[in-house]
Amino acid sequence: MAIRDYNVESAQHSPNGFAAEKGALYHNEAAHETAERGHVATDKYGVSLVHFDPAAEARLRWKIDLYIVPTVALLYLFCFIDRANIGNAKLAGFEKDLGLKGYDYNKVLSVFYISYIIFEIPSNMACKWIGPGWFIPATSLGFGICSICTAFVHNIHAASGVRFLLGVFEAGMLPGIAYYLSRWYRRSELAFRLSLYIVMAPLAGAFGGLLASAILKIPHFGSLHTWRMIFAIEGIITCILSVIAFVTLTDRPATAKWLSQEEKDLAIARVKSERVAATEVLDKLDSPKILRGIFSPVTLATAFIFLLDNITVQGLAFFAPTIVKTIYPKATVISQQLHTVPPYVVGAFFTVLFPFLSWRFDRRNIFFIISAPLMMAGYIMFLASTNAQVRYGATFVIASGAFSFGALCNAQVAANVVSDTARSTAIGTNVMFGNIGGLISTWSFLPYDGPNYHIGNGLNLGTSTGILVLSILLLLWMAANNKQREKRDIDAELSGLSQKQIQDLDWRHPAFRWKP
Structure with a gap:
């Protein structure tokens, strides 16, 4: 049973x-x-x-894993490829063909993040309103078309315009999928499931490098040559996957044709069992809950940690090919592309490992504290040595610590609110802050700072140190505040409140406890 x-x-x-x-x-x-x-x-x-039968839960969880995770993982893989392939295109002549000089490349990167940041929270609210089963494939189709359009730009103005639209459509993907999975999984299970699609970010760096290398070996694609083929072919693949996703993505447990009625009831009941005073898993958009999600202390602190981490993650995505070129300046373009692959593979391993351990221990914050020193060590290696092997080794160490934050931070903010509405805005806020870090990253490795990039590497050492300090302080604050909550009189505080007023309390509910 x-x-x-x-x-x-x-x-x-x-x-x-x-x-x-x-x-x-x-x-x-x-x-x-x-x-x-x-x-x-x-x-x-x-x-x-x-109380739930663990065996029944395990069977249901495995079934959800098989039906839900592969589709969103593939979509996010090409979401990240369509964003970061500009780094591969740069090596293949993107700057030269468009006549970009000085900081023009950085400007093109920045335009993407302006729209990405602006549309983050609105996109996640639209995802809740429309339903993830329709919103996620639709927005994927949008950024696939934008990638194809990039193949036909001929100046910085056209490139900037397409990148702005790319940011509009991609804004809803990371938070939208995180919110979507929170409809299906318990708090402890969520981080690992998030990692199964967020791992596509480092894999996109690896696979994107391999795919770009393979595409560049093709003489032409229609009338397109060199870097233009990268955008066109990868965009077409994205569009095909998006159309398939319209059929395969199930909006929520209640509408899943591949679940029996008993399995649907179990899926809904087990998620609801962790939400204090909730009478429905999918509540209507409600202003008090929207604000609870955005202004939760844990949301804001975790979002700032994610901001600092994303300076490194997005910086690697955009500048890893450039960094590898400075390490191996005499290698061919294809060889330089291939050298970007191994660090991402190692990063992908840790992207899954830390969230898997998070699932088993039902803890997230401690893995922030474990990951930060790895990033610090990598940037110290960059700053302390000019040896090519040492610097290449540093990229492995940095990737090991940086990429798991996407899953861990989103799981952390999702675990520390109650309602579905608050969860959607908390995740949206977290990713919005993260993308501010992405915007900063576009200016972290500047042309005049090469080939050693002391400013860029020093900045990233500072941000990883900040992550360590903030993570420790957040863990201590949550423990102290939980002790204070133990002393509160729940009956007295809830006395005279209506059911709606109690639900609108969200994380302010006296029985709620922070989950580190």
Whole structure:
């Protein structure tokens, strides 16, 4: 059975010592009742009213993994490729053909992030309103078309215009998929599932380099040559995957034709069982909850950590080919492209490893603290040595620490709000801050700073040090605030409040505890 038969005894205690109210005997029908609107899955102390059969959960989780994760992972792979392939195009003559000089390349990169940042939170709210099953394929089709259009630009103005539109369509992908997966998975499970698509970022660096190398060996693609073929072919692949996704992506558990009714009820009930006072998993857009998601202390602190991390992640995506060129200046263009691949493969391994451990321990913040010193060590190696092998080795160390933050930070903000609306805006805020870091990254490696890039490497050493300090402070604050919450009188604080007022409290609910 999906839900175990048991009594909620008065001996069961809430976090502040008050006894939970005695409940009824739960059987299989409890799954359906809990899944319905108007039914809560926790008592007023935040204690789950239902217990689930671990074997049934494991079977359901595996089924969701197989149906949901591969599609969003492939879409995100080409989302990142369509964004970062400009770095590969640069090596293949993009700057020369468009007549870019001085800081023009940095300007083209920056235009993308302006729209990317502006549309981040609105895109995630649109994703909730339209439904991820339609929104994610539609926005993927949009940025695939933009990639194709990039193949036909002939000056900085056209390139900037297309990159601006690319940012509009890509803005909803990272937070949209994170929000989408939060509809299906428990708090502890989410980080690892996020890693299974976010790992596509470092793999995009690896696969993108291999794909760009293969494309450049083709004499021509229609009337297109060299770097123009990269944008056109990769954009066409994105469009094909997007059209397929319109058919394969299921919007939410309740509409999943590949789940039985019992499995649908279990999928909804187990997510709801972690949300204090929630009567529905998918609530309507509501201003108080929107603001709770944006202005949660954990959201803001984690988002700033993600900002600092993204200076490194996006900097690697855009400038790894350039950095490799300074390390191996005499190598061919194709050889330089291929040298960007191995560090990304190592980064991909850690992108999955840390979130997997996060799932097993139901902890996220500690892995921020573990990852930051790896990034620090890599940039110290860059600054301390001009040896080609040492610097190339540094890219492996940096990638090992940097890429897991995408999954961990989004899982952290999702775990520390209650409602679906707050979750969508918390994730949107986190990714918006991260993309401000991406905008900064476009100016971190400047032409006059090459070939050693002391400013760029020094900046990234500073940001990784900041991540370490902020992560430790955030962990200590969450522990201290949870101790303060233990002393609050839940009955007194909730007395006289309506059900809506209680739900609008979100993380301010006295029974809520921060989950580090």
